[in-house]
Amino acid sequence: MLWIPIDRSLDIPLIRQVHQQIRDRILNGQLKSDEKLPSTRELSSELKVSRNVILEAYDQLTAEGFLVSRMGSGTFVAAGAFLEHHKKEPSFYSSNWIEENKIDENTINFRSGIPALDLFPRKTWTKLSSAILSDTPPSSFGYDIPEGRPELRKVLSHYLLKTRGVDCHPDQIVITSGATQAMTLVSKLLISPEDMVIMEDPITNDIQTIFKTTGAELYPIPVDENGMKTSLLPLNKNPKFVFVTPSHQFPLGGTLPIQRRIQLIHYSRKTNCYLVEDDYDSEFRYEGPPVSSLQGLEPERVLYIGSFSKILSPALRMGYLILPLHLIEKCRKLKWFSDLHTPSLDQLVLARFIKEGYLERHIGKMKKIYKSRRDFLINCLKTTFSKKVNIFGDSTGLHLIVEFNEQHFSKGVLEKIELFGVKIYPVEDHAIEKGKHPNQIILGYGHLKNEEIEEGITRLCQAIYNANTRNKSRLN
Template identity: 45%
Template sequence: MWITINRNSNISLSRQIYCKIKDMILDGTLKFEQKLPSSRTLSKELSVSRNTVLDAYNQLMAEGYLDTKNGYGTFVSKGILEYKVDFKLNYTFESVDNLHINKQKNCIDFRSGIPELKLFPRKEFSKLYKQILYDLSDSDFRYGSVAGVWCLRVEISEYLFRTRGIRCNPKNVMIVSGSTQGLSLISQLLYKNNKKVVVEDPIHKGLLKVILSAGYSVVGIKVDDKGIDTDLIKSVKDVSFVYTTPSHQYPLGGILPIQRRLELIRCATENSYYIIEDDYDSEFRYEGPPISSLYELNPRKVIYIGSFSKILSPAIRVGFMLLPDNLLEDYKALKMYSDVHTETIVQYVLAEFIRDGSLEKYIFRMKKLYNRKRKHLIEVLNTEFKNEFKIKGEAAGLHIVVHFYNIKFTESLINKVFEANIKVYPIQQYAIKDILEYDHEIILGYAHLSIDEIEKGIKILSKIIHMNQDI
């Protein structure tokens, strides 16, 4: 294979190999199902280590450019050349004004919470959907259970035990149309006049609106690097529930330590309120073992909310909750008069996707890809903003929070970034109270962006910031 590499470049050898092969696929030099040299052969040809080639091949496979066939080797994936590549990325530009062309179409949006939708397992889902449509009985097409399809509830309970160590009875698993609906229903279910809800500050503003729309007054408790400050919760009276993201605080990324978890459980027990644990992206943790859940400490006081939106796609609109026994009947009545039941056919499909191991295989694959993207994002930040920032939070999820020491994200600066077709999201937008340090912090979501988009976006961001340092 004709590849040249530059050993004097500051770009890693594996990255150079990855880029060369990808470019040859996109420009048609490498055709569909064309076989590539084995990693051993290419490593000898280029005089690099085999691991260097394997790293490049693995990245290309993770992004869908290459496939492997047992016993036959590595091939170019199908379908790539159906899409025309309109431009090649060019990082050497003289003026930011040159980037204003096709603003909407080519916008690089660092929005958080969006998975890599290009790699959604369409083939597996399509096959399962067709199979299940033929296999379902006529009665399965009637109105379904308000609690959800039983087989999915069973699979979720077993999945949670395998992956999170959570023990729960399937009868306590309630299927909802996404975690947002779950939070909305629980907010309504637990509502009492003059009761308050304690939330983390900062918080996802969409979920805050869900809680406010149920009629509550909200008390925001400042978050530090260990999550919500449980000492501050003790002074709040007349609480209906506490909403928290303990395994990966959104958006700052801290993990609630066991000491605070136990204190939170104790407060909830002594003051007769519930804790809503939103476990929105626990599958994607890149360093260390999975974080234990609050739910397992006291299933009678903790309502656990999970979703498949971050794992697979927001379009699926399937989430779930683990409810204590004493709330089940009232919840089912409320769900009945909300939307009767969550769409059932996709529940059967998802149940089979979990049962046959496909979900966990998919998560494993995506976790490797997201970790590569995360590392590359940090590498580019280190190149463009050397000694100017720090990363906050744990190595987990689909976004990072970046604190810049001497950069303040004013409205004027953010507008200039937007004008250059880059979207970043200041932490201050998620804060209930104005906190000075948040003026220096932004969220960078990376899961849905390509490696090239991440690199291009940060280079443009750097250019604009360093040109407008005093704004």
């Protein structure tokens, strides 16, 4: 008799339990080809379930090809339903975002680029979302155009001209699912295998990965307190583009001065390459007036990338790519093949959020909060470490750089620091040419309250002291 364990406490229907267990036994070879199964009456009696349960399970298995019914003979296992299973490889994950999800909730995480998620303007967003859902025509619920809603592109072009000096027509804008998709589109648009791309060094490791995946060769140019050292741009190379973060270099924080911007433009003209401008964190500038975009100086050579992840929330997955006119049509096709279009209703809400002035008010509010948190972090670092550290890259954005005079952050040291319940990020992780930034770390503060910042720096100090004390004792 075929014994099938039935568990009536489960939410899984009895029919599904019977079906699944017989199916699995056929697939793994426990029930052999041409083996006869008990009649529906026998099995229902044995399992103490309604005969209809067995009838429906058998019918489903027959429809799927696992069983065959022979008139006057009964029900049999069909031929060819055995599937040999190979031993599964152990799961292996190395992605940074997977590791981030594993961080203990009691750990103070100084990850950069995270805004104050608890201060997202929920009430306003909810009000506008409700209005959009009530007022928008039925056509807005269908498939849309790949470049994005015209309402958002129009309001965005006005906003960027006003705040960033970006010179573009709404038709030059492609709405993307964040800056990451914008960079992926750029790589597909401009790069072929073995093409050269010039990049700042260090630069976000994720961006390096995006461009290398397309087959590009990365040519690093060092950065200093003023961003990319444009005097080191190679005249004997033919790059597809130069990738820069001129308003706020990540991770070191420099702002590219006008002289270097002009050098970049002259270089792009001489080598006939594009400039890809990632306008990273430019909205939150705490010292001096806002810096205009590179795109405003050379619209026909600059591809401009922006995002609302730091301004509002990464969960929105809303960004944009501004293109020279001759690249627009090709990019629209790439966007269509990528995901058809970015969610339309979210675009309409964001368009109204910008048009009615909520975005500028939100940025003004958050700028004060982030500046206060930055100042508090700097004070904690100076109080705790005194003259042992140098702080820079703090004039803009949601992170700063701490350079230790006598401390290197090897993998072992970082692991010991994490044992103390604090997570920090070395600049070296983002370096193309390794070995130049072993004593520098990135501390993000936008998402941390003052008490978390203070506790985190205290733990960091304790962890470094503990690691160094153990190392000295071993040497003795």
